[in-house]
Amino acid sequence: MMSKYDVLIVGGGHGGAQAAIALRQAEFEGSIAIFSNEEFYPYERPPLSKEYFAGEKSFERILIRPESFWQERDIEIHLNNRVTKIDANLHTIETTNGEHFGFGQLIWATGGAARWLSCPGAQLAGIHVVRNRDDVDAILAKLDEVHNITIIGGGYIGLESAAVLRRLDKNITIIEAQDRLLSRVAGMEISEFYLQQHKEHGVDIRLNTQVEAIDGEVAVTGVKLSNGDIIPSDMVLVGIGIVPSINALRDAGAICANGVDVDALCRTSLPDIFAIGDCASHANKYAAGAVIRLESVQNANDMASAVAKTIAGTESPYDAVPWFWSNQYDLRLQTVGITSDYDATVLRGNPDDKSFSLVYLRQGKVIALDCVNATKDYVQGRKLVLNGEKIDPTLLADSNIQLKEMQIG
Numbered sequence: 001m002m003s004k005y006d007v008l009i010v011g012g013g014h015g016g017a018q019a020a021i022a023l024r025q026a027e028f029e030g031s032i033a034i035f036s037n038e039e040f041y042p043y044e045r046p047p048l049s050k051e052y053f054a055g056e057k058s059f060e061r062i063l064i065r066p067e068s069f070w071q072e073r074d075i076e077i078h079l080n081n082r083v084t085k086i087d088a089n090l091h092t093i094e095t096t097n098g099e100h101f102g103f104g105q106l107i108w109a110t111g112g113a114a115r116w117l118s119c120p121g122a123q124l125a126g127i128h129v130v131r132n133r134d135d136v137d138a139i140l141a142k143l144d145e146v147h148n149i150t151i152i153g154g155g156y157i158g159l160e161s162a163a164v165l166r167r168l169d170k171n172i173t174i175i176e177a178q179d180r181l182l183s184r185v186a187g188m189e190i191s192e193f194y195l196q197q198h199k200e201h202g203v204d205i206r207l208n209t210q211v212e213a214i215d216g217e218v219a220v221t222g223v224k225l226s227n228g229d230i231i232p233s234d235m236v237l238v239g240i241g242i243v244p245s246i247n248a249l250r251d252a253g254a255i256c257a258n259g260v261d262v263d264a265l266c267r268t269s270l271p272d273i274f275a276i277g278d279c280a281s282h283a284n285k286y287a288a289g290a291v292i293r294l295e296s297v298q299n300a301n302d303m304a305s306a307v308a309k310t311i312a313g314t315e316s317p318y319d320a321v322p323w324f325w326s327n328q329y330d331l332r333l334q335t336v337g338i339t340s341d342y343d344a345t346v347l348r349g350n351p352d353d354k355s356f357s358l359v360y361l362r363q364g365k366v367i368a369l370d371c372v373n374a375t376k377d378y379v380q381g382r383k384l385v386l387n388g389e390k391i392d393p394t395l396l397a398d399s400n401i402q403l404k405e406m407q408i409g
């Protein structure tokens with residue numbers, strides 16, 4: 001007979017794990033199963049480009065919960081079992097193993113797959129992405145043999161990887177198509193600061209540069225650029241974003257555009273099917289109601305907790321304040337709010353001191369802060385973002401005055 005779960009969670013990453021944890025915290029007593037296509041119990045992804053990559057944390061230390069936790073809470077985990085099909089009417093799923101399972105409610109928490117290169121040579125050996133444990137283990141296994149590493153993409157994952165690899169004394173080149181680093185997620189002052197920091201650590205950064213081809217016979221030997229330069233490379237890391245993993249949901253009839261569309265309760269257009277985390281497009285009040293996908297642990301966890309509460313009987317719209325962090329060298333960046341659609345920025349402090357913040361404003365209201373080694377600003381700025389406070393930019397720029405002294409509400 002086909003097994004049926006009251007709540008079936010697809011994806012054992014941050015969102016999937018947190019949904020199960022939060023359901024039990026909300027005293028949900030029904031049956032819960034997590035299906036994961038990975039062979040590992042749920043683990044934290046951020047250390048993959050930080051402490052785990054650098055060898056500072058073992059895999060056991062990045063597990064979201066010890067293995068025993070899941071059994072103790074009566075949460076079944078099906079590893080190595082990808083969900084390939086959903087029948088929304090029958091409330092069933094099919095997996096790669098050819099098995100079928102029924103569900104009362106389904107939570108789709110599949111994140112995304114690392115976007116791969118599309119240029120000639122993209123299938124050569126020695127090209128890697130940094131998305132899951134297997135990816136990083138594959139890089140680590142080859143690291144002793146390689147010296148020249150080219151990183152394609154100047155976003156957070158590329159920059160964090162560069163910082164780790166420089167500490168291991170690898171020669172690093174970063175290729176970025178835009179005219180600045182972090183162009184999608186941060187203001188100019190932050191981009192310039194990180195450009196400077198990476199240059200000081202010996203990273204060769206090529207902005208405004210496209211990759212034309214990856215050179216090599218079987219394995220990569222170089223990266224050919226749009227300006228004709230060839231960067232000798234023994235390894236290539238690709239950090240150019242993700243493609244949301246939503247095929248089965250789309251095939252089942254869920255409305256999808258850039259990810260799966262969800263409403264304020266994280267419900268998809270299909271009955272009894274929720275979607276959370278990196279794959280879920282939602283209208284975010286901190287982005288002035290724009291429909292966006294957020295790729296952060298905060299978003300995955302908070303969506304998971306909201307859905308768990310709803311399933312457990314208390315309807316809980318998702319409206320948490322977004323936050324994010326990134327560690328590179330001795331720099332801890334903490335972001336609160338959404339750094340898009342700003343019309344002005346204010347710098348607090350001096351980037352030369354390696355401790356400063358960039359405040360993002362829209363129509364005079366504080367909508368986000370990027371804080372570099374400035375945890376006080378980050379903590380105090382959260383309230384300004386939460387309340388959408390209007391504050392005189394000259395006051396904001398005065399780093400001798402604490403942000404908490406500027407709160408009106």
Ligand SMILES: Cc1cc2nc3c(=O)[nH]c(=O)nc-3n(C[C@H](O)[C@H](O)[C@H](O)COP(=O)(O)OP(=O)(O)OC[C@H]3O[C@@H](n4cnc5c(N)ncnc54)[C@H](O)[C@@H]3O)c2cc1C
Pocket residue numbers: 010011012013014015016035036037038045046047048049081082083084109110111112130131132157245248276277278279294295296297298300323324325326327
């Ligand atoms: C290297 C790296 C560093 C990061 N650093 C930070 C950081 O510093 N701060 C921060 O806030 N965020 C960071 N992030 C982003 C953060 O990890 C993600 O936003 C978060 O993991 C999203 O959670 P999720 O549950 O939506 O997806 P994931 O955690 O990606 O989990 C999805 C899981 O579902 C599995 N899956 C996919 N399809 C199927 C299927 N059909 N059937 C079964 N299983 C499936 C996937 O293999 C994966 O295990 C980082 C991400 C990476 C990769």
